[in-house]
Amino acid sequence: ETGVTQTPRHLVMGMTNKKSLKCEQHLGHNAMYWYKQSAKKPLELMFVYSLEERVENNSVPSRFSPECPNSSHLFLHLHTLQPEDSALYLCASSRDRGYEKLFFGSGTQLSVL
Amino acid sequence: SQQGEEDPQALSIQEGENATMNCSYKTSINNLQWYRQNSGRGLVHLILIRSNEREKHSGRLRVTLDTSKKSSSLLITASRAADTASYFCATKETSGSRLTFGEGTQLTVNP
Numbered sequence: 347e348t349g350v351t352q353t354p355r356h357l358v359m360g361m362t363n364k365k366s367l368k369c370e371q372h373l374g375h376n377a378m379y380w381y382k383q384s385a386k387k388p389l390e391l392m393f394v395y396s397l398e399e400r401v402e403n404n405s406v407p408s409r410f411s412p413e414c415p416n417s418s419h420l421f422l423h424l425h426t427l428q429p430e431d432s433a434l435y436l437c438a439s440s441r442d443r444g445y446e447k448l449f450f451g452s453g454t455q456l457s458v459l
Numbered sequence: 460s461q462q463g464e465e466d467p468q469a470l471s472i473q474e475g476e477n478a479t480m481n482c483s484y485k486t487s488i489n490n491l492q493w494y495r496q497n498s499g500r501g502l503v504h505l506i507l508i509r510s511n512e513r514e515k516h517s518g519r520l521r522v523t524l525d526t527s528k529k530s531s532s533l534l535i536t537a538s539r540a541a542d543t544a545s546y547f548c549a550t551k552e553t554s555g556s557r558l559t560f561g562e563g564t565q566l567t568v569n570p
Contacts, residue, residue: 348501388463389502389547389560402557436501445551445558446490450501 349373352437352451359427360459367422367454369437377443378420380412383434383453395420396443427458463550463561471567478535480564482548483528489551491524491531492558496545505533505546510553538568 350371359365371378380392394402395414409431411423420437434455438448466481482491490509494502508515508524508531515522521534535542545563552559 348503350501352501386562388562391557394557434499438501443556445556447492447504447507448494448502448558449504450494452501453499455499 348449348451350437350439350449350451352435352454354454355452356455356457358457358459359424361427361429363427364423364425366424367435367437367456369420369422369451371418371420371437371439371449373439373449375439375441375449376417377440378414378417379438379440379448380420380422381436381438381450383436385433389436392422394443401443424456427456429458432456432458463548463559465546465548465561465564467564468562469565469567471569472538474538474540474568474570476538476568478538478542478566478568480533480546480566482531482533482550482561484531484548484550485529486550486555487553488526489553491522492549492551493520493522493531493533494547494549494560496547496563498544502547535566538566540568540570542566542568 353368377396382390392406393412398414413421434453436453437451492507493505496502519536524531547563549558549560
């Protein structure tokens with residue numbers, strides 16, 4: 347185990363649904379990240395939080411809404427998604443936002459029908 | 460074009476052989492990291508090499524960095540079937556504020 351837990355592991359949702367992805371880290375890290383991994387494409391950084399403050403939003407559509415209530419928890423709220431949003435969504439954490447040695451969760455495999 | 464491109468895209472070897480994967484990048488970097496990903500799972504950090512380092516070892520892993528050629532290689536010695544995974548390089552640019560991943564090398568180690 348990496349110390350980063352993501353739930354659910356799999357999610358199937360319709361385009362009109364609202365769902366949330368959850369990430370929890372038990373490492374005492376101060377930075378948390380959401381990445382999107384699509385087939386045949388490099389990992390795409392979506393959001394970065396440092397000490398619960400959003401420090402980076404990588405031009406992500408507003409149908410993805412992150413929330414970081416404390417330094418251990420990170421959510422990604424999803425609404426009115428498109429089929430092209432189907433991907434593996436990975437949460438990661440690091441000691442600080444220096445991007446050195448990221449610890450990843452196992453991801454949520456999302457399918458949008 | 461990509462910052463951090465792995466080569467080859469896929470590699471298939473026999474157990475016991477060595478596996479070498481390469482990563483090229485385009486801009487000046489602060490550090491370069493290698494990660495491994497088993498199918499359908501998250502990435503696991505393997506090793507970090509800084510721009511002022513040329514070689515690092517960790518167990519059966521050996522990483523080299525040539526900043527003049529903007530390239531790095533990951534060598535896995537005496538490979539095992541359990542090494543089957545995708546391997547990604549990620550670069551932390553000197554001027555940027557993020558970690559950029561390549562598309563990865565899919566390594567298959569046949570028993």
